[in-house]
Amino acid sequence: MRIAVPNKGRLHDPTxxxxxxxxxxxxxxxxxxxxxxxxxxxxxxxxxRAADIPEYVxxxxxxxxxxxxxxxxxxxxxxxxxxxxxxxxxxxxxAAPEEGEVETVADLAGGTVATEFPNVARDFFADRGIEPAxxxxxxxxxxxxxVDVADAIIDITxxxxxxxxxxxxxxxxxxxxxxxxxxxxxxxxxxxVEEVATALASVISADGKRxxxxxxxxxxxxxxxxxxxxxxxxxxxxxxxxxxxxVHAVVDEDDVFETINDVKRMGASDVLVTxxxxxxE
Numbered sequence: 196m197r198i199a200v201p202n203k204g205r206l207h208d209p210t211x212x213x214x215x216x217x218x219x220x221x222x223x224x225x226x227x228x229x230x231x232x233x234x235x236x237x238x239x240x241x242x243x244r245a246a247d248i249p250e251y252v253x254x255x256x257x258x259x260x261x262x263x264x265x266x267x268x269x270x271x272x273x274x275x276x277x278x279x280x281x282x283x284x285x286x287x288x289x290a291a292p293e294e295g296e297v298e299t300v301a302d303l304a305g306g307t308v309a310t311e312f313p314n315v316a317r318d319f320f321a322d323r324g325i326e327p328a329x330x331x332x333x334x335x336x337x338x339x340x341x342v343d344v345a346d347a348i349i350d351i352t353x354x355x356x357x358x359x360x361x362x363x364x365x366x367x368x369x370x371x372x373x374x375x376x377x378x379x380x381x382x383x384x385x386x387x388v389e390e391v392a393t394a395l396a397s398v399i400s401a402d403g404k405r406x407x408x409x410x411x412x413x414x415x416x417x418x419x420x421x422x423x424x425x426x427x428x429x430x431x432x433x434x435x436x437x438x439x440x441x442v443h444a445v446v447d448e449d450d451v452f453e454t455i456n457d458v459k460r461m462g463a464s465d466v467l468v469t470x471x472x473x474x475x476e
Contacts (some may be wrong), residue, residue, distance in 0.1 A: 196237055196239070196240050196258045196259070196385075196387045196388065196391070197230075197238075197239050197240075197241050197256070197257040197258050197259075197343035198238065198239070198241065198257060198258070198259050198261065199240075199241045199248045199251045199252060199256070199257035199259070199260040199262075199357055200214070200216075200240055200241070200242060200243070200248075200260070200261045200262075200322065200459055201242075201243070201244070201245040201248070201261070201262060201319060202242035202243055202244060203244075203246075204245060205283065205416070206282075206283050206374060207246060207263070208246055208372075209282045209283065209372070209455075210237065211214050211400055213282075213395060213399075214233075214395075216398045216457065216472060217220050217391075217394035217395050217397065217473070218394055218473075219233045219234065219235060219238060219240075219280070219391070219394065219397050220233060220234045221233055221240050223464060226392070227355070229241070229302040230242065230244060232412045237310075238387070238391065238399070239430045241256070241257050241369035243257075243260075244262060245262045245266055246262075246266050246269070246270075247378075248260040248261070248266065249262065249263040249266055249267045249269075249272050249377065250272065251272060252272075252377060252378065252379055252419070253272035253273065253274060253379060253388035254272070255379070258378065258379065258381075258382050258385070258388065259277070259376060259377065259378040259382070259388055259391065260274075260376075260377050260378075261280065261375070261376055261377075262377070262378070263285075263347045263372050263374055263375070263376065264276070264370070264371075264372040264373060264374075264375050265281055265285070265287055265312065265315065265351065265370060265372040267375065268312075268314070268315050268318075269312045269313075269314050269315050269376055270314075271314050273379075274316060274377040274378060274379060274380070275377060275378050275379070275380055275381065275383040276314060276375050276376075276377055277375070277376045277378055277388070277392050278375065278376040278377060278392050278395055278396055278399070279373055279374075279399075280373065280374045280375065280395065280399060281373060281374070281399055282348040282373065283373055283401070284353070284371075284372070284373045285351050285352065285353045285370060285372050285373075286351070286352050286353075286368055286369075286370070286371055286372070287312060287349060287351055287352075287356075287368075287369040287370040288313060288349070288350065288351075288352050288365045288366075288367070288368055288369055289308070289319070289347055289348070289349050289365070289366045289367045289368075289369055290342050290347060290349075290350065290352075290358050290363040290365050291340060291346065291347040291348075291364065291366050292341070292362060292363060292364075293362050293363065293364045294362075295340070295346070296346075297312060297346055297347050297366060298366065299366065299367075300320070300325065300366060300367050301323075301325060302322050303320070303321055303325060303327045303328065303346060303347055304325045304326070304327065304371060304376070305329070306327045306345075306346040306347065307327060307328045307329075307330055307344070307346050307347075308320075308327050308329055308330065308345055308346065308347050308348065308349060309330045309331075309332050309336055309339035309340075309344055309346045309347075309348045309349075310329065310330075310331065310332065310336060310348060310349035311331070311332060311333060311334075311336060311350070312349055313329045313331045315349065315369060315370060316329050316349045318331060318350070318367075318475055319369045319370075324338075326443075327346075328363070330344060330345055332344075332462055334348045334426060336348045337350065337357060337358065337361040337363060337401060338361070341361070341362075347366065348363070348472060349369055351372075352422060360372070362397035376391075376392060376395060390469050391397065391462060393475065394473075395397070396475075396476055397475045397476075398472075398473055398475075400473075400474040400475070400476050401471040401472060401473050403447060403448045403449070404444065404445050404446070404447060404448065404471050405445070405446055405447075405448050405451050405468050405469065405470065406444075406445055406467075406468070406469045406470075406471050407423070407442075407444045407445070407446050407451070407454065407455075407466070407467070407468055408442070408443050408467040408469075409441070409442050409445065409458055409463040409464065409466075409467070410434065410437075410439045410440070410441055410442075410459070410463065410464050410465045411439060411440055411441075411442050411462065411463045412438065412439050412460070413438050413440050414438075415461050415462040415463075416431065416440055416442070418461045418462075419442060419458050419462075419463055422454065422457035422458060422461065423442070423444045423446065423453055423454060423457075423458065424446055424447065424450050424454065427429060429442045429444035430442070430443040430444070436438065436459065439464075442463070444475065445471065455468070
């Protein structure tokens with residue numbers, strides 16, 4: 196099975212990281228070759244431009260791909276969205292000059308919009324029943340309204356800072372994007388594809404979680420159970436030759452500080468907190 200991943204840019208390193216954490220070690224992944232083997236002899240990684248990954252998957256050069264939803268939508272190919280990997284988040288927005296005449300989407304009827312995502316733009320406006328001229332650009336999109344190339348733009352924003360610096364205001368949101376695992380429809384149910392999806396999902400599930408272990412007096416177990424915000428309740432095990440029990444639980448990282456204080460007040464001791472690499476739910 197071949198997995199197409201971004202060969203460079205902001206998505207390359209986190210993608211390699213999530214593959215490594217999922218147990219798919221990429222041989223010489225940092226060298227960004229055209230392809231690389233993994234520890235699984237059945238899985239090969241192809242390094243491709245993020246924008247080209249949907250086409251590679253759709254055409255059969257790769258079986259699955261990891262790239263942004265914005266790139267998948269722009270390619271306009273039929274792929275199954277198997278998993279939201281949760282990183283590379285951004286928004287595709289419609290923006291126009293702050294003091295200009297464009298305040299709503301309808302104001303662009305008969306107007307011009309510049310973007311690096313012409314297909315996404317056409318779909319967006321078609322859904323709203325208007326048909327502005329679309330000008331495809333390959334960079335410096337924010338400049339186009341100020342040099343009379345376009346009345347508005349559709350562009351990616353993460354924080355909105357670049358738009359603000361260029362005196363542009365968001366008119367509407369076009370698309371919420373993040374990095375996805377996608378596959379061709381004919382291989383989406385393949386056992387190997389499902390194995391990879393499960394492995395990646397286990398990494399995402401483990402993010403922000405911690406494993407809590409402690410010893411609890413048996414007569415205080417019910418009290419401790421009440422204050423542990425675990426996934427499905429804690430696991431309780433007898434301790435040989437002792438009137439205490441061992442309690443294990445998975446909790447959100449944000450809850451660890453308060454939970455430790457709560458269980459200590461209930462008589463818990465030897466509290467241990469560890470990170471979780473993977474969590475198969």
